[in-house]
Amino acid sequence: xxxxPSIPKGTRDFGPVPMMRRNYLFNTIRSVFQLYGxxxxxxxxxxxxxxxxxxxxxxxxxxxxNILNSGDFASGINTELLQKLIQDPDNSALVSRTMTSxxxxxxxxxxxxxxxxxxxxxxxxxxxxxxxRYQIQPVWRADRPQxxxxxEFYQCDVDVIGSDSLLNEAELIKIIDDVFSKLGLxxxxxxxxxKILAGLAEASGLGDNLTDFTVALDKLDKxxxxxxxxxxxSKGISGESIIKLTPIIGHMGSNTDKISGLKDFLKSSTAGMxxxxxxxxxxTIINRFNLNSSVEIDLTLARGLNYYTGAIIEVKSxxxxxGSICGGGRYDDLTGIFGMPGVSGVGVSFxxxxxxxxxxxxxxxxxxxxSGTQVLFLNFGFDEATVCQPLAGQIxxxxxxxxxxxxxxxxxxxxxxADQNHIPIVVMIGExxxxxxxxxxxxxxxxxxINVAFPDLTSExxxxx
Amino acid sequence: xxxxPSIPKGTRDFGPVPMMRRNYLFNTIRSVFQLYGxxxxxxxxxxxxxxxxxxxxxxxxxxxxNILNSGDFASGINTELLQKLIQDPDNSALVSRTMTSxxxxxxxxxxxxxxxxxxxxxxxxxxxxxxxRYQIQPVWRADRPQxxxxxEFYQCDVDVIGSDSLLNEAELIKIIDDVFSKLGLxxxxxxxxxKILAGLAEASGLGDNLTDFTVALDKLDKxxxxxxxxxxxSKGISGESIIKLTPIIGHMGSNTDKISGLKDFLKSSTAGMxxxxxxxxxxTIINRFNLNSSVEIDLTLARGLNYYTGAIIEVKSxxxxxGSICGGGRYDDLTGIFGMPGVSGVGVSFxxxxxxxxxxxxxxxxxxxxSGTQVLFLNFGFDEATVCQPLAGQIxxxxxxxxxxxxxxxxxxxxxxADQNHIPIVVMIGExxxxxxxxxxxxxxxxxxINVAFPDLTSExxxxx
Numbered sequence: 004x005x006x007x008p009s010i011p012k013g014t015r016d017f018g019p020v021p022m023m024r025r026n027y028l029f030n031t032i033r034s035v036f037q038l039y040g041x042x043x044x045x046x047x048x049x050x051x052x053x054x055x056x057x058x059x060x061x062x063x064x065x066x067x068x069n070i071l072n073s074g075d076f077a078s079g080i081n082t083e084l085l086q087k088l089i090q091d092p093d094n095s096a097l098v099s100r101t102m103t104s105x106x107x108x109x110x111x112x113x114x115x116x117x118x119x120x121x122x123x124x125x126x127x128x129x130x131x132x133x134x135x136r137y138q139i140q141p142v143w144r145a146d147r148p149q150x151x152x153x154x155e156f157y158q159c160d161v162d163v164i165g166s167d168s169l170l171n172e173a174e175l176i177k178i179i180d181d182v183f184s185k186l187g188l189x190x191x192x193x194x195x196x197x198k199i200l201a202g203l204a205e206a207s208g209l210g211d212n213l214t215d216f217t218v219a220l221d222k223l224d225k226x227x228x229x230x231x232x233x234x235x236x237s238k239g240i241s242g243e244s245i246i247k248l249t250p251i252i253g254h255m256g257s258n259t260d261k262i263s264g265l266k267d268f269l270k271s272s273t274a275g276m277x278x279x280x281x282x283x284x285x286x287t288i289i290n291r292f293n294l295n296s297s298v299e300i301d302l303t304l305a306r307g308l309n310y311y312t313g314a315i316i317e318v319k320s321x322x323x324x325x326g327s328i329c330g331g332g333r334y335d336d337l338t339g340i341f342g343m344p345g346v347s348g349v350g351v352s353f354x355x356x357x358x359x360x361x362x363x364x365x366x367x368x369x370x371x372x373x374s375g376t377q378v379l380f381l382n383f384g385f386d387e388a389t390v391c392q393p394l395a396g397q398i399x400x401x402x403x404x405x406x407x408x409x410x411x412x413x414x415x416x417x418x419x420x421a422d423q424n425h426i427p428i429v430v431m432i433g434e435x436x437x438x439x440x441x442x443x444x445x446x447x448x449x450x451x452x453i454n455v456a457f458p459d460l461t462s463e464x465x466x467x468x
Numbered sequence: 469x470x471x472x473p474s475i476p477k478g479t480r481d482f483g484p485v486p487m488m489r490r491n492y493l494f495n496t497i498r499s500v501f502q503l504y505g506x507x508x509x510x511x512x513x514x515x516x517x518x519x520x521x522x523x524x525x526x527x528x529x530x531x532x533x534n535i536l537n538s539g540d541f542a543s544g545i546n547t548e549l550l551q552k553l554i555q556d557p558d559n560s561a562l563v564s565r566t567m568t569s570x571x572x573x574x575x576x577x578x579x580x581x582x583x584x585x586x587x588x589x590x591x592x593x594x595x596x597x598x599x600x601r602y603q604i605q606p607v608w609r610a611d612r613p614q615x616x617x618x619x620e621f622y623q624c625d626v627d628v629i630g631s632d633s634l635l636n637e638a639e640l641i642k643i644i645d646d647v648f649s650k651l652g653l654x655x656x657x658x659x660x661x662x663k664i665l666a667g668l669a670e671a672s673g674l675g676d677n678l679t680d681f682t683v684a685l686d687k688l689d690k691x692x693x694x695x696x697x698x699x700x701x702s703k704g705i706s707g708e709s710i711i712k713l714t715p716i717i718g719h720m721g722s723n724t725d726k727i728s729g730l731k732d733f734l735k736s737s738t739a740g741m742x743x744x745x746x747x748x749x750x751x752t753i754i755n756r757f758n759l760n761s762s763v764e765i766d767l768t769l770a771r772g773l774n775y776y777t778g779a780i781i782e783v784k785s786x787x788x789x790x791g792s793i794c795g796g797g798r799y800d801d802l803t804g805i806f807g808m809p810g811v812s813g814v815g816v817s818f819x820x821x822x823x824x825x826x827x828x829x830x831x832x833x834x835x836x837x838x839s840g841t842q843v844l845f846l847n848f849g850f851d852e853a854t855v856c857q858p859l860a861g862q863i864x865x866x867x868x869x870x871x872x873x874x875x876x877x878x879x880x881x882x883x884x885x886a887d888q889n890h891i892p893i894v895v896m897i898g899e900x901x902x903x904x905x906x907x908x909x910x911x912x913x914x915x916x917x918i919n920v921a922f923p924d925l926t927s928e929x930x931x932x933x
Contacts, residue, residue: 008519008586008806011574014512016587018594019601022508038864040841040871042889043487047479047620048513048576048606049533054473068514069536070576073610077553077567078560085550088542095543106571107536109476111513121473122481129483131888133874136484141513145538155512168874170853291857341473376505388635392756399503406505409598409633423596424507 013146013154019375024368025157025359028186029139032159032353035181036137039174041161044136046118048143049109058117058340066144068154069107079105111143115160115352116337123164124341132165132346139355151325151360162331162350164338169281171349172314172333173288179318179329179351180294186358187367189321190328192294193301196282197311197332199265202275203302206268207240207248216240217305220252224303228253244268252302258286261300281313310334316351322365328357375404378464379426381417382408383433390437390457391430397461403468421447428467430460478611478619484840489833490622490824493651494604497624497818500646501602504639506626509601511583513608514574523582523805531609533619534572541571576608580625580817581802588629589806597630597811604820616790616825627815629803634746636814637779637798638753644783644794644816645759651823652832654786655793657759658766661747662776662797664730667740668767671733672705672713681705682770685717689768693718709733717767723751726765746778775799781816787830793822843870843929844891846882848898855902855922856895862926868933886912893932895925 010016017025033043055067072079080102088098112118115138123130139159146152161178163171176192183190204216219234232245250256251264262283269275282300289298304315313333320328331351338346362368378398380391391407398405408417414431421429431443441454446467455463475481482490498508514535521529537544545567553563577583580603588595604624611617626643628636641657648655669681684699697710715721716729727748734740747765754763769780778798785793796816803811827833843863845856856872863870873882879896886894896908907925910917911932920928 008590009516010512010519010586010590011514011516014514016512016591017508017510018591019507019509022510026508037839038867038869040844040869042484042840043482043491044484045482045487045490047475047481048608049476049479049620051474051476054475065539068538071534071536071568071572073533074530075561075564077564078557080553082554082557085554088545089547089550089554092543092547096540099540099542102542103536111535121475125473125475126481126483131885133885135871143513155514163874166874168847170847170872170874174872174874288854288857291854292861374502375507379505382633382635389753389756392753396757402503404503404505406600407635407639409628409631409635409639420596420598 011154013148013152015153015155023374024362025355026374027368028355028359028362029157029159031185032182032355033137033139035178035185036161038181039135039178041135041137044119044122044138045140046112046115046122046138048111048141050112050118050121051109052104052107054121054341055110055113055117059113063113066146067113068111068143068145069103070109070111072106072108076106081105112140113144114142115140115158116350117340119160119162119164120337121341123346124338124343127343133163133171134165135161135163137161151357153356157355159353159355160350161352162348164348164350165346167347169284169314170288172285172316173292175331175349175351176285176289176298176316177292177294179316180292180296182329182353183318184295186362188358188361188365190296190318191321192296192298193304193317193319194282194285194298195301195304195315196278196313197315198274198278198313199269199282199302200278200305202269202272202278203248205272206270206275207235207244209238209240212238220303221305223252254299254301258298258300261302278313285314310337312336312347314349320357320361323361325357325361327354328361329353375424376406376426377403377468378405378428378430379417379421379424380405380407380430380432381414382411383414383431384411387432387434387437391432394430394432394442394457394460398464401461401465403461403464428464430464476619478613478617480618480620488839489827490820491839492833493820493824493827494622494624496650497647497820498602498604500643500650501626503646504600504643506600506602509584509587509603510605511577511580511587511603513576513606515577515583515586516574517569517572519586519806520575520578520582524578528578531611532578533576533608533610534568535574535576537571537573544570546570577605578609579607580605580623581815582805584625584627584629585802586806588811589803589808592808598628598636599630600626600628602626616822618821622820624818624820625815626818627813629813629815630811632812634749634779635753637750637781638757640796640814640816641750641754641763641781642757642759644781645757645761647794647818648783649760651827653823653826653830655761655783656786657761657763658769658782658784659747659750659763660766660769660780661743661778662780663739663743663778664734664747664767665743665770667734667737667743668713670737671735671740672700672709674703674705677703685768686770688717719764719766723763723765726767743778750779775802777801777812779814785822785826788826790822790826792819793826794818839869840889841869841871841891842933843868843893843895844882844886844889845870845872845895845897846879847873847876848879848896849876852897852899852902855897859895859897859907859922859925863929866926866930868926868929893929895929 141155141157143155201213204213209216215238219231223231247268251261265279304317311332312335315332317327318329333349335347380395382388395405395407427447429445436442441456442460444455445452606620606622608620666678669678674681680703684696688696712733716726730744769782776797777800780797782792783794798814800812845860847853860870860872892912894910906919906921909920
């Protein structure tokens with residue numbers, strides 16, 4: 004058998020260098036989550052179709068990767084459906100849709116949110132609320148692969164469930180600030196509130212028709228206020244309202260300006276005023292934190308609107324133009340879909356792949372992100388290797404990553420290995436050194452070479468590192 | 469919608485406590501791998517059917533979880549096959565087997581070995597050999613779930629590829645010893661060599677019919693030497709050979725005894741003598757390491773025989789009876805299946821789930837394996853929380869995991885939360901404390917309570933921890 008091997012489109016192999024960088028990224032994020040008392044959970048890669056279907060809209064459902072039932076899956080296919088497929092092969096797409104649930108009863112998770120909601124409901128009796136959890140696992144989507152969009156990618160979710168307090172929103176924003184500060188990235192944190200959006204629609208005369216209001220608003224950056232206004236007018240918003248809205252919704256003006264504009268505009272809407280109060284309280288708490296990042300009210304922010312009920316949060320990179328790199332919000336009824344209503348939660352998700360791309364483009368990964376070998380003993384033959392092994396053991400006992408080249412190949416070839424693997428220190432113990440009880444230690448970056456007596460080797464190497 | 473949520477059979481949710489323990493386990497294993505210069509890689513959860521199929525034998529192929537093609541998968545089904553299914557529904561199992569490749573072109577990985585071989589061949593030009601890699605990822609198998617056997621479980625593989633040196637085998641055995649010493653588990657490391665097994669078969673008069681020899685040998689522990697001998701005799705092994713074999717193969721006798729017995733028995737077999745020399749060299753190197761665990765030649769060890777070509781390694785727990793908890797060996801042609809022959813490798817795989825079970829049963833997880841919150845600030849209201857936040861920030865800056873209870877609930881309820889989450893220190897700042905500038909610090913284990921001035925809080929808490 005002689006195949007040219009490849010991997011499914013939209014998926015990736017991670018070799019040592021990207022892996023060490025990814026681990027640095029995940030460890031940084033994880034360490035911040037833990038400092039704030041969030042606890043890890045993991046859920047299975049597969050969920051039942053009952054759990055997943057109908058949670059992501061019709062488009063989302065199509066992007067779920069189904070697992071074919073094991074064994075005799077064909078026995079589950081309805082005969083009528085088989086006949087339909089034979090008689091009308093042009094309509095096979097329709098048949099496929101029906102057949103899916105006959106040949107598959109589980110699928111790969113599409114995100115971490117629905118599995119988390121399922122977890123909370125399933126384990127409600129074991130959980131002490133408020134439940135602060137984080138979850139860092141891959142998800143799978145049958146999206147068309149393109150630059151920066153993959154069919155397998157990691158999500159890093161952090162949520163508090165079972166608490167209404169705005170302290171949670173504030174803490175998540177502090178966590179965002181901590182994570183990106185530690186990573187050395189410049190960001191702006193944009194916030195909005197679903198209740199304000201509802202209030203804006205209401206005060207504009209659209210009643211509870213939030214969608215008409217936000218669908219136009221969402222396009223502000225692309226089409227400009229003039230076209231947004233035209234769309235709004237076509238939906239029935241008065242010219243007077245639009246004049247009042249214009250200064251509030253744009254990206255100009257301070258948070259204070261926006262709040263005072265909103266105070267005026269929303270005064271007739273109870274929901275709107277409640278949302279505004281939430282935003283003001285949130286900003287009051289946040290102001291005490293002395294964040295590195297700025298927090299900006301952005302009324303065009305409406306991500307996942309049908310899902311969030313309070314705060315909406317999104318993070319943009321100021322280093323490069325790449326879209327949202329983190330986002331989330333408050334949801335009041337996520338577990339309701341699994342029969343456990345009235346549990347409010349708030350959470351954000353860090354987009355590991357995009358953050359990785361930003362880090363890479365600005366050369367943001369420290370050299371330390373490489374957890375590779377620090378010391379390589381060259382191999383001059385079996386007897387010399389015998390001397391190297393206990394010395395290497397002592398170096399490892401000091402927590403220094405160390406290896407012995409396994410084969411007594413030409414020294415040039417072994418040094419090339421050190422070079423290719425970015426190993427900073429090479430230790431040479433040939434026959435001469437062995438007899439003298441001294442190792443030749445070579446610092447690869449400078450080419451400098453020193454002789455060190457065997458008992459001093461670990462401490463000398465520690466000094467060099 | 470009101471569903472009672474569940475997860476697919478054979479899969480598991482991991483809540484905070486098992487997660488923290490699993491992380492402790494994986495981190496311990498990973499840290500040892502890294503100390504020896506092994507580098508991390510990750511491969512996609514899905515591989516193409518071309519990569520996976522035919523690699524695990526007919527039984528293995530059936531246990532692979534196939535991914536249903538996205539979109540209109542039904543259009544790929546052959547009409548003839550559809551008709552067959554309608555006409556002869558009793559033979560649907562056969563139809564299913566053929567239909568699989570028509571509705572699926574990828575599957576979940578079954579182990580980490582085949583994806584690793586695929587990775588090496590696909591990236592051969594980027595890799596500098598010898599390539600020392602480790603890989604810790606889940607694998608999926610449609611096995612019938614039972615106690616201790618799951619459909620999703622993690623493997624922790626560590627391999628060197630591109631080096632023939634026995635130093636690699638020795639290093640892996642040292643790594644095994646390091647890992648289990650760090651975990652505090654008592655083990656025995658059993659070794660064998662495929663060439664010795666070949667030699668035993670040859671010297672017993674079975675030629676290269678290794679299978680007849682090992683199939684019987686494999687049952688030694690179950691059926692005893694008498695029945696093994698009967699089977700051997702039925703395959704054509706002489707009574708004289710069996711008399712010589714008996715003292716060598718049992719679990720009695722030292723390695724030295726076994727080696728001298730083998731030296732006599734194998735002298736007519738070139739392969740056998742080569743294998744014996746390998747084992748002797750390996751033991752010579754290992755003896756220098758002063759391992760905590762004993763290493764024992766076990767000639768009944770034949771795991772994955774069709775796969776290994778040299779050393780065979782297996783680890784058994786001495787703490788509880790649970791089967792193999794780690795194993796591996798030398799393979800001379802793993803990448804050959806992907807068209808890259810002649811690359812020798814050796815590796816072992818740690819069975820994380822079984823090791824977890826042993827650790828749990830002997831109470832081997834340190835309390836430190838819980839990376840949960842260390843300090844909880846109780847919430848006495850918005851104004852008091854305002855005072856707590858910067859103090860909590862200082863404690864976190866010292867690397868101590870700390871949280872502020874989000875809601876101003878009854879103190880009893882908040883203390884209950886601390887209790888349920890095993891949080892060792894609780895800080896209380898009510899109105900009195902706030903005015904006095906002192907926090908009440910309660911040590912949950914003893915109930916002891918002390919008053920600490922705000923500026924001393926971090927250092928006092930550090931002392932307590």
